[in-house]
Amino acid sequence: MDEKLIEVRKPAAGKSAFIKGTRVRVSDIARMCSLGESADEIRNALPHLSARQIQAAIDYWRGHATEIEAEIDEEDKLLAKMSS
16 A cells, blocks of 8 residues: 555545545545446546556555545535435
């Protein structure tokens, strides 16, 4: 796992892991993977990211699955609340 490519920030809504130097959260990559997108498809959707950055995010997600999945669940709940 190349953790030097990942940084944890504390934005207003809570703690999130980001691909260093970008606004892309690890949870964004995890969500795309969960929807069945491959690393190549993610790279096509986010061409400013390198294959190495995407793989680092995937590896980080796998190593921190509980906290990343909790972040995704919280975001889903917030979106559902906002849309109702």
